[in-house]
Amino acid sequence: MSNSVRSQIIDTIKRKGKITFAEFMGLALFSKKGGYYYSNKNFHQRDYFTSPLSHPVFGALISVQLKEVWDIMGKPKKFPVIELGAGSGVLGRDIVRFISKNEPRFFESIRYFSVDYQPSRDPFLGINFFKSDSHPFQNVAGCIISNELLDSFPVHRFVRDESGFKEIYVDLEGDDFVEIIDEISTTNIENILSGYNIEEGLYGEVNLYMQDWVKSLSNILKQGLILTVDYGDTAELLYTIGRKYGTLNCYYDHMVTDNPYKNIGDQDITAHVDFSALIALGENNGLSTAGFTTQKKFLRNLGFQQFVGALSRSDIGQAAMDANRYGMMELVKTGHMGDFKVLAQTKGLENRALSGFMEIHQESGRISQKVDPVFLSSEHMNLIAGRYPYLTDQVENLWPFDKPIE
Ligand SMILES: C[S@@+](CC[C@H](N)C(=O)[O-])C[C@H]1O[C@@H](n2cnc3c(N)ncnc32)[C@H](O)[C@@H]1O
Secondary structure (H helix, E strand, O other), X not given: OHHHHHHHHHHHHHHHOOEEHHHHHHHHHHOOOOOHHHOOHHXXXXXXXXXXXXXXXXXXXXXXXXXXXXXXXXXXXXXXXXXXXXXXXXXXXXXXXXXXXXXXXXXXXXEEEEEXXXXXXXXXXXXXXXXXXXXXXXXXXXXXXXXXXHHHOOOEEEEEEOOEEEEEEEEEEOOEEEEEEEEOOOHHHHHHHOOOXXXXXXXXXXXXXXXXXXXXXXXXXXXXXXXXXXXXXXXXXXXXXXXXXXXXXXXXXXEEEOOOOOXXXXXXXEOOEEHHHHHHHHHHOOOEEEEEEEHHHHHHHHOHHHHHHHHXXXXXXXXHHHHHHHHHHHHOOOOOHHHOEEEEEEEOOOOOOXXXXXXXXXXXXXXXXXXXXXXXXXXXXXXXXXXXXOOOOOOOOXXXXXXXXX
């Protein structure tokens, strides 16, 4: 499979001459001839784990935010939630399960659409699966959500030298891929970068696909929220000397590598999201920025600690307790998923504040009543088992479980 995508890229370069890194990455990830996201490996032997896979409390807390938007919009009878790049669909299932159990009226209204190149093949009551690389919707009055989608969009790579911005292209030496530095391929790159203060010698990436993505989402959204969760930062923190060589990462067999030219079609390639560009694009396309924060704060503001308390009161065995605690804490861990960013862009919500972005001073977050705990299922990754396979029963004091997260 992967050999055919490699050959396809080689043929493309032989035919056209050097290609941009975005063209290379587009083929390596999305080619129908064995691109990473078209191969079955993406589903059955994941090279990455994501927040929804880490613990269902992620979906439970997103549900709290969705319900608030439904309330703000006057509890419409039909409320579409469209999840883009849903992968195996675990987030949707967690959301629908949580809402059906805890918010019966909201459950009657919600229409959940799970969209991916490769949608889950397992039917699930309450979810409509779509195989698509676009969004076949219009006049949406509801929510559009995504987790770790934008980081997989193909990026152009640049370097800043003494004369300005140059682009990194992919060419061939024999049958080996080599990088060539040349003039930038489109002024769009310069238009974005010239607004930033980027030092000479810095390498980085520009995600031009985001432009069409934001435009099309703004066109289809009549009223509601676009909630984007991903790793990345504002431009100021992204294009710095601390990240001199950019943010391109490749994931192969749960290992991070920095060589996109190996394991083509078998490894994931990602780049951090420039949230300054995403916010500006939204504002230029009729969206209001309703909130921008870290995943750790977002989940805490919505009531993460309530679920931690509920888990600790639950009556499950020590091994299950440890596994759940571990998965939950991964979501808010500094230096990891806790630093992911959450952006809320809205239309027609009259600038109403959203709880996920309002700093809380009480531990309960948005949720005032006691919550029922949510537990890992076989759909999630038991991270503790992956990391500590030798543990059979008890892990004492692994996490500061009763201590609220800072
Ligand atoms: C890193 S995975 C994240 C999956 C899921 N959201 C999660 O958090 O577990 C990225 C997903 O985005 C999908 N994807 C990437 N670009 C897409 C596009 N333009 N349209 C639909 N799906 C896309 C891929 O097929 C893949 O399933």
